[in-house]
Amino acid sequence: MAIISSAFAAEGEQTTHESVGAGEAHHEGAFPPFQTENFAPQIFWLVIIFGLLYVLMSRIALPRVGGIIENRGAKIAADLGAARDMQSKAQAAAAANDENLRRRREEAQSIGRDAQHRIAAETARQRAVAESEAGEKIRAADERIASAKTTTLANVEQIAVDAAAAIVEKLTGAKIDQSALAKDGATSSH
Amino acid sequence: MNPEEAAAKPNPIEQFELHRLWPFEINGVETSFTNASLFMLLAALGVVALMVLATSKKAIVPGRVQAMAEMLYEFVAGMVRQTAGTEGMKFFPFVFTLFSFILIANLIGLVPYTYSVTSQIVVTFAFAVVVISLVVLYGLYRHGFGFLKLFVPHGVPLPVLVVLVPIEIISFLSRPVSLSVRLFANILAGHITLAVFGGFVVMLLGAGVWAALAPIPLLAIVALYALELLVACLQAFVFSVLTCVYLNDAIHPGH
Numbered sequence A: 001m002a003i004i005s006s007a008f009a010a011e012g013e014q015t016t017h018e019s020v021g022a023g024e025a026h027h028e029g030a031f032p033p034f035q036t037e038n039f040a041p042q043i044f045w046l047v048i049i050f051g052l053l054y055v056l057m058s059r060i061a062l063p064r065v066g067g068i069i070e071n072r073g074a075k076i077a078a079d080l081g082a083a084r085d086m087q088s089k090a091q092a093a094a095a096a097n098d099e100n101l102r103r104r105r106e107e108a109q110s111i112g113r114d115a116q117h118r119i120a121a122e123t124a125r126q127r128a129v130a131e132s133e134a135g136e137k138i139r140a141a142d143e144r145i146a147s148a149k150t151t152t153l154a155n156v157e158q159i160a161v162d163a164a165a166a167i168v169e170k171l172t173g174a175k176i177d178q179s180a181l182a183k184d185g186a187t188s189s190h
Numbered sequence B: 001m002n003p004e005e006a007a008a009k010p011n012p013i014e015q016f017e018l019h020r021l022w023p024f025e026i027n028g029v030e031t032s033f034t035n036a037s038l039f040m041l042l043a044a045l046g047v048v049a050l051m052v053l054a055t056s057k058k059a060i061v062p063g064r065v066q067a068m069a070e071m072l073y074e075f076v077a078g079m080v081r082q083t084a085g086t087e088g089m090k091f092f093p094f095v096f097t098l099f100s101f102i103l104i105a106n107l108i109g110l111v112p113y114t115y116s117v118t119s120q121i122v123v124t125f126a127f128a129v130v131v132i133s134l135v136v137l138y139g140l141y142r143h144g145f146g147f148l149k150l151f152v153p154h155g156v157p158l159p160v161l162v163v164l165v166p167i168e169i170i171s172f173l174s175r176p177v178s179l180s181v182r183l184f185a186n187i188l189a190g191h192i193t194l195a196v197f198g199g200f201v202v203m204l205l206g207a208g209v210w211a212a213l214a215p216i217p218l219l220a221i222v223a224l225y226a227l228e229l230l231v232a233c234l235q236a237f238v239f240s241v242l243t244c245v246y247l248n249d250a251i252h253p254g255h
Helices: A002-018 A036-172 A178-184 B003-008 B035-053 B064-084 B086-109 B121-151 B158-205 B208-213 B215-251
Strands: B020-022
Touching: A036 A178, A036 B035, A036 B064, A036 B086, A036 B121, B020 B035, B035 B064, B035 B086, B064 B086, B064 B215, B086 B121, B086 B158, B086 B215, B121 B158, B121 B215, B158 B208, B158 B215
Parallel strands: none
Antiparallel strands: none
């Protein structure tokens, strides 16, 4: 490095000798980046400025930006977690709701079924009562009919016997014993 | 050449000249505040504006500039982690400062009438010396003499080592030179080329009929300028990636 720069400085000197009368001799001719007298001020200020920049970056800027990025990551993760929680809660609520609905529907169905059964039973009972009452009445009526029939039949026999006795009396003038006439049954049924 | 002629002719080297804005010296060493120092300061202020002022709100949802600062942070952090490993992250502030300073200095230098800080070999060489000193000092502090394993590749037979070790040493010693010259030469060459083409435009305009051709070098300047934007970013990147690679050598000296 030193060799290179001194070589260039030498070259610079030569060229300045050639350009006689030029104002700032060392600024003309020589290639500025290789002029050794330019090195010290640049290094001096570079060290100060770059050093300060390094301190600012490592102490303030980079921890801050790193913190921002980390915070954002944490926030996103937390939000996602919360969202996932909410979602699972919502799903649980929906499941509970579905379950509830199903239970209520079943209940309603069973109530309906019960009512149906109860009504059917009641109807059946009432019909049975009505039927038995009606049967009773029918039976009583039958009995009444039967008794009326027997009475009537007995009366018919008596009338026939009386009529027969009256006919015999009229014809023969003889009194006939009624019991003899009614011998074959009508009386016996009494 | 006489001064009048020199003034009339466009001089592509003029842009690299140092002007003492505030001349003074300390203990006989010249420490004048120059135009180069001014633009170093501007580059540093640019970095501070981006990284400190724009992030002062610490917004969860970043604005444009804060997003830029975060992108720069994550870009450099990713680069350091990939190249030098997790242990290399202790050098992250240094690499970040280096990268952002060089990047902003390069970009500011592309604005007309400004000064390119990195077009001075002494600046880039100072950076390279800091990087290499850091590598050597950290390597020795971390591994002691084990750091010298850097020059002895693994699993190489002895006769080959006799040749290989000097090569490794030479390659290590040439690192600061290549590191500094790469950045310096790229920026310098780009600015000279731009100035030369600018000179063509001026000369053609002053050459009568030939002025009709003046737009051609102007278009070339536009194209070159785009290239120089790329170079400005790329060289800042290359410089810091190589810094990471060298730091990686200091952290893991056995190849």
